[in-house]
Amino acid sequence: MEEYLLIVKVMAKKVLVLWHGGCAPENLQPVLIQLKEEWSSQEAEVSLEHVERLTMACYPESTFDVVLCGVVPPVSFIHSNELLEEIARVMKPSGILTIKEPVVLNVSLPPLRSRDKLISALKFSGFINVQESSPLILADQTVLHILGESIVNITRQEISIATIQAKTPSYETGASTVLSFGSRISTQQQSISSSSNVAQIWSLSANDTMDDDLDLMDSDTLLLEEDLVRPNPESLKSSCGLNSGKRKACKNCSCGLAEQLTDDSSSQPIRTVTSSCGNCYLGDAFRCASCPYLGMPAFKSGEQIKLTDRQLNVDQ
Numbered sequence: 001m002e003e004y005l006l007i008v009k010v011m012a013k014k015v016l017v018l019w020h021g022g023c024a025p026e027n028l029q030p031v032l033i034q035l036k037e038e039w040s041s042q043e044a045e046v047s048l049e050h051v052e053r054l055t056m057a058c059y060p061e062s063t064f065d066v067v068l069c070g071v072v073p074p075v076s077f078i079h080s081n082e083l084l085e086e087i088a089r090v091m092k093p094s095g096i097l098t099i100k101e102p103v104v105l106n107v108s109l110p111p112l113r114s115r116d117k118l119i120s121a122l123k124f125s126g127f128i129n130v131q132e133s134s135p136l137i138l139a140d141q142t143v144l145h146i147l148g149e150s151i152v153n154i155t156r157q158e159i160s161i162a163t164i165q166a167k168t169p170s171y172e173t174g175a176s177t178v179l180s181f182g183s184r185i186s187t188q189q190q191s192i193s194s195s196s197n198v199a200q201i202w203s204l205s206a207n208d209t210m211d212d213d214l215d216l217m218d219s220d221t222l223l224l225e226e227d228l229v230r231p232n233p234e235s236l237k238s239s240c241g242l243n244s245g246k247r248k249a250c251k252n253c254s255c256g257l258a259e260q261l262t263d264d265s266s267s268q269p270i271r272t273v274t275s276s277c278g279n280c281y282l283g284d285a286f287r288c289a290s291c292p293y294l295g296m297p298a299f300k301s302g303e304q305i306k307l308t309d310r311q312l313n314v315d316q
Contacts, residue, residue: 012065015039015046016090018054020070020077027073035068051083059090061173067091070100075161077101078111084125088168095168097127103136103162115162126173127166136160 015035019028028048035046044065049057051069067087070077079101087097099122104112113121115132122130138160236255249258279286283298 012039012044014064015044015066016064016068017046017048017071018051018067018069018087019048019072020051022074022076023072024074031072051077051079054083054090055086061089062092063090065092065095067095067097068099069097071098075100075102078113079121081121081125084121084127088126089173091168093168093172094170097122097166097168098133098163099166100161100163102159105136105158105160107158109158112159115160115164118162118164122164122166126168128169130164130166132162133165134163136162 017031017035032046032048039046047064067090069079069087079099091097099118101118102112103115103118105114115136119130119132249261277286277288280291280293281299281301281303284294287294
């Protein structure tokens with residue numbers, strides 16, 4: 001039992017021991033007795049929990065200082081990633097985990113995994129300082145018998161027992177802190193603004209432009225004499241449609257031709273209609289057969305009614 005008691009010198013108030021269904025009842029009591037004796041001087045509380053009921057127990061976060069997994073013989077349980085994450089959740093900051101699990105050597109025998117994959121699973125679950133606390137030992141016949149029920153053609157030379165020790169980070173799960181990037185930037189800006197060298201880089205005095213080596217362009221030479229002459233408005237008009245029979249504005253006309261054509265069309269005289277009987281405004285019952293208002297509703301006398309060219313033509 002000395003392999004799982006490598007951490008008894010750690011100060012701990014709460015210790016959790018996880019066991020699985022393959023553990024014999026007669027193996028549980030000696031483990032608990034030895035653990036309580038080792039931690040009796042610290043008055044530590046040792047709890048025993050089945051791995052499949054750990055989630056159902058609903059332990060609060062940061063409850064245990066030390067967790068021991070797979071230390072109760074026989075060592076034949078494969079710890080899932082979900083179980084490892086739950087163990088990390090219930091452990092206090094800087095807590096210590098000791099886990100024992102059968103691993104394979106240079107072969108592939110699912111669901112068994114290699115030692116390196118077990119270490120990777122612990123790291124992905126949130127543990128740090130993951131390392132092997134004792135050398136690999138070959139699995140005994142009891143472990144081979146239990147594993148042989150689910151794995152075919154298994155041999156003793158292919159299975160070993162790995163003992164891994166890991167720690168949880170020194171902060172609580174879900175802890176947060178404020179990053180002081182803003183104060184650092186403001187401090188840097190103050191140091192830059194107070195630097196005389198930086199201030200001199202961006203300063204420019206009138207004497208700096210009196211240098212003979214400085215070639216400046218005269219602004220008066222940028223424009224020619226013809227550029228200063230005011231253009232004739234007639235010359236600015238576009239020649240759209242001058243050579244064709246009918247003037248037509250472009251799609252995106254910007255010369256004013258489109259507005260000019262619109263004004264010309266609106267200036268055409270509007271044909272008016274004069275009633276010969278004077279009863280057109282009363283309605284169809286008082287209108288002639290050739291009345292251009294036929295079919296229209298009655299209107300007030302003297303009200304101006306505009307008719308289209310189609311309505312002005314008498315039906316044949």
